[in-house]
Amino acid sequence: MTKAPGGVLAAYRHVDAAVDAIRRLKEMGQRDVTVYTPVPNHEIAQAVGHPASPVRVWTLVGGLTGCFTGFAMSLWMSYDYPVVVGGKPLGSVLPYVVIGFELTILFGALATIMGLIVHAVLGYRPAAYDPRFTDDHIGLFVPCPVERRPQVEQVLKSTGAVDVRVET
Amino acid sequence: MIVPAAHHDLRERAVSGPGRGMLLLGAVLALLGLVFFVILILGDDPGRAWRSYHINFLFFTGLSLGGIIFAAIQKVSKGVWAGAIVRFSEAPVAFLPISLVLFLLLFLGRQYLFPWIEHPTPIRGNWLTTGAVFWRDLVAVFAVFGVATAFVYYDLQPDVADLRRGVTGWRRTLYDRIAGDYVPDPEHLERTARRLTVLSPAMLVVYAYGMTLIGFDLLMSLAPYWVSTLLGAFFFMGAFLTGLTTLGLMMVYWRRKLGLQDTIGRQQFHDLGKLIFGFSVFWAYLMFSQLLVIWYGNLREETGFVFYRLWGEWRPIAVLVFLMVFLIPFWGLIWVKAKITPFTFALFSFISLCGVWLERFLLVQPSLTEVGPAFGLPEIGITVGFLGLFLLAYGWFAATFPIVSPRLAAQAEETHH
Known part of the structure; x- marks a missing residue:
């Protein structure tokens, strides 16, 4: 130590x-x-x-990445393997908001933990x-x-x- | 409780009756609105005037109750940080008697507002008939207003008893009457605490039930074949948001007017900003959770209501509502600096407040008219009148009662907020 x-x-x-x-x-x-x-x-x-914590930048980047990933993933999947469900359009953004939101939270939370560990170790x-x-x-x-x-x-x-x- | 010396000044300011300007402005605007309203209902399109009346009745009643709900939540959660500002959110209690009269007047315009009077809805049984709706809602209004008034009364009593020596004339008589036998000894303190412990949760429950009923009867029934179980909650949570934003604007106004820069600081701005931010998100959450289900189900009787508002002539208004209630305050109030700077804080609160007014407009108008959105004298003139009535009531409260509570402000300071 x-x-x-x-x-x-x-x-x-x-x-x-x-x-x-x-x-x-x-x-x-x-x-x-x-x-x-x-x-x-x-x-x-x-x-x-x-004092502003440096970890918050990790949260922001993680959250934005998650939001983009959520929408991109669900839209890409719908067009890559087209299955019409319930007569809805293939790329319907409305329900994908849920996936986009969830991945925002998930990536944001994981990035926060990562940032916390990185700063705790480096900035000890x-x-x-x-x-x-x-x-x-x-x-x-x-x-x-x-x-x-x-x-x-x-x-x-x-x-x-x-x-x-x-x-x- | 011993009030520190620094608060003697606050005690003087609390009873200085600073609401006279607001009262006068309110009286002028209310008179103006009344003149417009009378001219318009005697004109050739009384329906438009009544619709505007209805929107404003729902908006301002919700706004007044929303503020009192904030105070009740403070008591339930035993929070003290809002001690210096909580009275600003209780002051709209003075609007409730006016609101009761406005509700009774609504009865006169029922033919123009409720489509189920001309075209009865036997499928709903006796639920949507004139007698049932108005009696039921009168009971709801009485219950909500009654509990709200009692709650504010008992929260006001200790301050009035404490400050009654500082006032004279009819105010002294009124203060003596409200104070009654109250003296700040342990027995009375305990009695007030006990009463508020009962009244504050009761207020929350009665508000949720009463406003749900009012939302169903006076808002949802305008499109009598459309059903949404969530609309009641959406209605009263939106009203709570307007209560918070109004409190925000009043806080900025009174802080400056009474010179309370030392008492109301970063902590209050930051916390209230967080609440407004949070409930903007909650508004979007409720809106989205209803929209998603209707979109998925794709049932004819449900989609019509949404379709009419999100496409065609009403679309710009819907976009504007989404921007003003959710996106702009979300972006604006996410920053700490924007929350603790009075100017930006007031700006985003004001945008959100106007956004919810537009949302009420969007909920009422398309159900009742064939034409697209129009803003003219009926909408603006009557809104001005209602704003006048609200300011009149608020100004009267501030001119009569202590608009800031030295007792609660000291309590907040003791715990270092």
């Missing part, structure tokens, strides 16, 4: 303090922050922000961790080079971290 990069790990007991720290770190230009929280929390989610960024973050503490891990560490540590301490340690 890849070793975690060096940085500063802090534990917080209070949401407000952790949110404050995230905001302060962002203000000083530290964009890469890993946040652990034992329970989902709106305030933390808001402080972390809404190990971060330092502490078991308290699954219990009653909120954790912040800030990967940064040695020369920035005192500054980061100072921010983390001043915002009320109960524990700050440097991981190498």
Whole structure:
């Protein structure tokens, strides 16, 4: 397993303090922050922000491919092996909407899972961790080079971290 | 509950009676519409005026109830994110008494609207006879409107009791009357919660049953030999969509008018945008699932209804409806940016709202006329009149009652929405 990069790990007991720290770190230009929280929390989610996931491009491409495949496949099959059913025209688009729709969902979902796996493997960024973050503490891990560490540590301490340690 | 200091300002704004402009505009438009309507029904084609009346009656009644349904869904699902905006969707309750009168007036135009009066349909038994239809629908209308009014009444009571010191004159009398013995102690809070717990699901059920009946009797019976079991659901889900889009437009309007930029933010726009997007898709789903079955079955008594609307003179309207209710809002509201920007959000809501009006137009008109679509004074003038009545009722509600609930807004903020 890849070793975690060096940085500063802090534990917080209070949401407000952790949110404050995230905001302060962002203000000083530290964009890469890993946040652990034992329970989902709106305030933390808001402080972390809404970065767009790269997986959504996979979903879009997969969905469009599925839609095209669904229509193309059913139309091609109808004309390639013509059987008139119920007096309907050979290439009747209306019922093929169902197939087009289903393949949109299927290809979209499969592409999403693929994209998720690809990005999780390629973009894996190990971060330092502490078991308290699954219990009653909120954790912040800030990967940064040695020369920035005192500054980061100072921010983390001043915002009320109960524990700050440097991981190498 | 302790209302934070920041909300004192909100409390003042809530009772400032900001609806007077809307009320005045509504009164002018309603008067204009009434003049047009009277001239038209005394003219040489009263049928056209009545058809336009019928379309607008169905559209605006559905729109008012659709908004209240949104509020009821919030209570059933225990959602609080809409706390600051939920009153905007309850305000159309003031239109319901007007709608009741409009329904009674519909009785006068029955000869022009319902083909089964002139050509009875014994194959349907006594279902489609004047007495049966109007009595049945009167009961349905009373039930739906009654539950809706009671629901809004009890959701309004705590706010009215809380804010009654901020108003004077006849409003004070009215507030005192509604508030009754209500004080925000645990016992009364529990009583209100219990009442809403009963009324909100009741509202949903009564709405679904009542509107299905109204859809069958007042919409489907216009083509008395055409039957679709789905039409009732299609009718009331379309009405719910208009309730949501109207709420969207009102949210944008009141946010600006009352300066609620801090209270109504990204979260509300995003969530309501998602709902409108979702129900646009649901509208298309219901439409398609009915169309597919009729296309497959290819039964003469079923295809006529669809054929008349999708081919020939009505085709452009059908295409327009599909574009305005489904494709344009689908494309427009799929983007997060478009949902959280008030301008684009309002634009796509407005397109969807007009689209559903056209859809009602498309459902009613071809059943009753031989000629193709026409937009003239009867359609536009009477629609303006109905819009006027709606704005009149809405403006009166906003001028009388707290149009934003400081209590529910604080509740939403407490949970960080």
